[in-house]
Amino acid sequence: xxxxxxxxxxxxxxxxxxxxxxxxxxxxxxxxxxxGTSAASATDMLKRLSDKQLVxxxxxxxxxxxxxxxxxxxxxxxxxxxxxxxLVDKLGFAWDEVHDFAEQLEHVQGDNLTDRLDxxxxxxxxxxxxxxxxxxxxxxxxxxxxxxxxxxxxxKGIVTGVDDHTSPFLQYLDELGIALxxxxxxxxxxxxxxxxxxxxxxxxxxxxxxxxxxxxxxxx
Amino acid sequence: xxxxxxxxxxxxxxxxxxxxxxxxxxxxxxxxxxxGTSAASATDMLKRLSDKQLVxxxxxxxxxxxxxxxxxxxxxxxxxxxxxxxLVDKLGFAWDEVHDFAEQLEHVQGDNLTDRLDxxxxxxxxxxxxxxxxxxxxxxxxxxxxxxxxxxxxxKGIVTGVDDHTSPFLQYLDELGIALxxxxxxxxxxxxxxxxxxxxxxxxxxxxxxxxxxxxxxxx
DNA sequence: AAATATTTTTAGACTTGTCTAAAAATAAAT
DNA sequence: ATTTATTTTTAGACAAGTCTAAAAATATTT
Numbered sequence: 001x002x003x004x005x006x007x008x009x010x011x012x013x014x015x016x017x018x019x020x021x022x023x024x025x026x027x028x029x030x031x032x033x034x035x036g037t038s039a040a041s042a043t044d045m046l047k048r049l050s051d052k053q054l055v056x057x058x059x060x061x062x063x064x065x066x067x068x069x070x071x072x073x074x075x076x077x078x079x080x081x082x083x084x085x086x087l088v089d090k091l092g093f094a095w096d097e098v099h100d101f102a103e104q105l106e107h108v109q110g111d112n113l114t115d116r117l118d119x120x121x122x123x124x125x126x127x128x129x130x131x132x133x134x135x136x137x138x139x140x141x142x143x144x145x146x147x148x149x150x151x152x153x154x155x156k157g158i159v160t161g162v163d164d165h166t167s168p169f170l171q172y173l174d175e176l177g178i179a180l181x182x183x184x185x186x187x188x189x190x191x192x193x194x195x196x197x198x199x200x201x202x203x204x205x206x207x208x209x210x211x212x213x214x215x216x217x218x219x220x
Numbered sequence: 221x222x223x224x225x226x227x228x229x230x231x232x233x234x235x236x237x238x239x240x241x242x243x244x245x246x247x248x249x250x251x252x253x254x255x256g257t258s259a260a261s262a263t264d265m266l267k268r269l270s271d272k273q274l275v276x277x278x279x280x281x282x283x284x285x286x287x288x289x290x291x292x293x294x295x296x297x298x299x300x301x302x303x304x305x306x307l308v309d310k311l312g313f314a315w316d317e318v319h320d321f322a323e324q325l326e327h328v329q330g331d332n333l334t335d336r337l338d339x340x341x342x343x344x345x346x347x348x349x350x351x352x353x354x355x356x357x358x359x360x361x362x363x364x365x366x367x368x369x370x371x372x373x374x375x376k377g378i379v380t381g382v383d384d385h386t387s388p389f390l391q392y393l394d395e396l397g398i399a400l401x402x403x404x405x406x407x408x409x410x411x412x413x414x415x416x417x418x419x420x421x422x423x424x425x426x427x428x429x430x431x432x433x434x435x436x437x438x439x440x
Numbered sequence: 441a442a443a444t445a446t447t448t449t450t451a452g453a454c455t456t457g458t459c460t461a462a463a464a465a466t467a468a469a470t
Numbered sequence: 471a472t473t474t475a476t477t478t479t480t481a482g483a484c485a486a487g488t489c490t491a492a493a494a495a496t497a498t499t500t
Contacts, residue, residue, distance in 0.1 A: 007487065028448055041488055043449055048486085060448060060495060091336040101330050108324045116311040227457065248478055261458055263479055268456085280465060280478060 002052065002068070006107040009076055011035060011045050012054060015065055016073035025062025074138040075114070080106040081127035082117050088128040089121065095128040096170035129170075130161025130180050130216060146219065148196055148212040151186040157217030158183055164214040173215075176205055184217065222272065222288070226327040229296055231255060231265050232274060235285055236293035245282025294358040295334070300326040301347035302337050308348040309341065315348040316390035349390075350381025350400050350436060366439065368416055368432040371406040377437030378403055384434040393435075396425055404437060 004012075014034040018026045032042040050057040054069035065073060083105040087098040115136055118124075125141050126132055132141050145160045159182045162170065173179065177200055187204065188197040194209040207215075224232075234254040238246045252262040270277040274289035285293060303325040307318040335356055338344075345361050346352055352361050365380045379402045382389065393399070397420055407424065408417040414429040427435070 005486075029446090037487095038489065039448060040450080040490080044487070091333075091340055093332075093336070101328065101333055104328045104330075105325075108321065110321050110324075113311075113321055116313070120311055225456075249476090257457095258459065259478060260460080260480080264457070 002054075002072075004052070004054075004072065008045070008049060008052070008054070009072070009107055011042075011049060012065065012069055012073045013076050015055065015063060016070070016077070019065065025058075025064050027062045031063070071138055074134050076106050078118075078134045078136075078138075079108075079114050081131060081133040082114060082121060082124070084127045084129070085121050085124045085133070086117060089124075094170075094174070096165075096167040096174075098128065099165055126161075126180075128180075129165055130159075143218065145216040148184070148186065148198075148207065148215040148217055149194070149209065151196075151217070151219075153186050153188050156183060156185040156220040158220060159215060160218045161216035162214055163216060169211070169214060172211070176207075177201055177203075178215070183220070184215075222274075222292075224272070224274075224292065228265070228269060228272070228274070229292070229327055231262075231269060232285065232289055232293040233296050235275065235283060236290070236297070239285065245278075245284050247282045251283070291358060294354050296326050298338075298354045298356075298358075299328075299334050301351060301353040302334060302341060302344070304347045304349075305341050305344045305353070306337060309344075314390075314394070316385075316387040316394075318348065319385055346381075346400075348400075349385055350379075364438065365436040368404070368406065368418075368427065368435040368437055369414070369429065371416075371437070371439075373406050373408050376403060376405040376440045378440060379435060380438045381436035382434055383436060389431070389434060392431070396427075397421055397423075398435070403440070404435075 011031070014031055015026050018030055018034060028039050028042050028046070031046075032039045035042065046055060046057045046063055049055040049063075049069070053066055054072060055063045056066055057063040080102045083102040084098045087093045087101055088095055093101075118136065123135075124133055130145075132143070134140050143160065146157070147163070148157070151157065159178055159180055161180070162173070164170075178184070182200060185199040186196055187199055189195070190197070190206075194212075196207045196209075196212045198205055198207055231251070234251055235246050238250055238254055242250075248259050248262050248266070251266075252259045255262065266275060266277045266283055269275040269283075269289070273286055274292060275283045276286055277283045300322045303322040304318045307313045307321055308315060313321075338356065343355075344353055350365075352363070354360050363380065366377070367383070368377070371377060379398055379400055381400070382393070384390075398404070402420060405419040406416055407419055409415070410417070410426075414432075416427045416429075416432045418425055418427055
C-alpha cells in the first residue's frame, strides 16, 4: 500500500488532465500553471513523486505518469465524480456547487469506500457535468460528442456535457434551461462573431462562440 | 470566517472530550496523551489555538475552549457522527468500520454540506454507537443511561450506547447479538470478578466487568 | 555559431506540525 | 523549608510544501 498526501494527489491529477489534452511529457511550467504555483514548487513535487515511482521524470524534459501513477490519478477522478453524483443526486446540490466539496472528498482514504459509494449510487457512468466515471478497474466509457461550434445549421443534438465547470457558465446554462439531456437545434451561425442561434424547448436563444465552444452534444 | 487545519480541529475535539469527562482546565499532558503525541507538540499547538482565540490557555495552568472553540468542536462532533450514520445506514458499513472514514470526512469544509447531509439522513439524533448528534445550533440531546455494571440482578435494560468504539469490542458485541435497542437482563453478578450473567434474546451469556463497564443501557 | 530569450532547476528561507533533550515551573514529600 | 518528583515549556532539529531570487540548461533568433 502506498501513502500519498492530498498535495501529491492533486499534482497527479493535474498531470493526468494535461496529458489528456496534449500528448507527450507534461512540462514543469504547464504543471505549475495548472496548480497555480511556481515552477520551483512543481520541480520539488516532481522529485517527490518520482521517488515514489508515481511519475517518470527527466530533468528539463518533463514528466509522465507511471502505470501506478495513472492508476492513482484515475482512481481520484473516479472518487471525485462519484462524490459529485452523491452531492447532486442525494443531497440536492446544484451542478455548480459541488466541485469544491468533491475536491476534498476525493482524498478520503480507506478500503471499499469508493466501491460502496459506487454501488449505493447505482454505478453511475457519468457525473453531473456529463464527464465519464471510470469503473473500479479504471476503465472509461467515452461517448462520441461534439462541440456546438462544430454543428452546421439545421443539425440537432442532445446536451451531454460541458467543458467549463465554473459557476458563472453553469448558472447561465440554468437560466437558458440547458441541462444534460436537453435537445438543442442549431438554427444559424452569425458570420460576424460566430455566435449560435439555437432553439431550446421551442424558444430561440443566441449563444456566444465561447459558450457554444463549451457545450458538448450527441448528434441526433 | 475562520480557517482551521485538520490538526487544529483534532486538538479542539480532544480538548472538548477531555473536558466532558473531567471538569476544569485540560492539562497539557492529558491532551498530549489523548492525541498520541508529546507534551511539547501539544504546547506548540495550544499557542496556535490560543492565537486563533479558539482556546483560553494559561501557561502551566491548562486550557479551556472559548465559546468559538466550543462551537467548532461541537460542529466537528456533529459532522463526524452524521457521516457515521451515512456510512452505516446508506453505504452499509458495520459500526466498527466507520470511525476512520468519519475522522476524515468531518474535516470537509464548505457551506451547507453538514445541514444537507443532516436533512438527507432525516435528522438522526444518535449515531450508530448511540452517541447523541448535536443539532445545527449545537444543542445536545442527552438521554439517561447507565452502565451495565450499575444494574442490580433482576433489572432489565435496552442497549443505548457503548463507551468503547474499537473493533474488537464492537465485533464481540456483534457475536453476542448485542446491538443498539437490544434488551438485556442482568441475572447475576459474580462476586469474584464482577462479571455479569445476562440474558439476551432468551440465551444466557457472561460478560466481563470490562465489557459490562462499556455498555450503556436505558432502564426498562 | 553566437547572442538572446525562455524554461527549468537550485539555493535559501518560511510555515505547520512533529520530534528529542534540556531547562524551568509546579507539586509532592520528607 | 528544602529536597525530590512531576509537569510543562523552551530550544533546536526535521519533513512537507510553499515562496523568491539566482543559476543553469534548453530553445530561439539573428
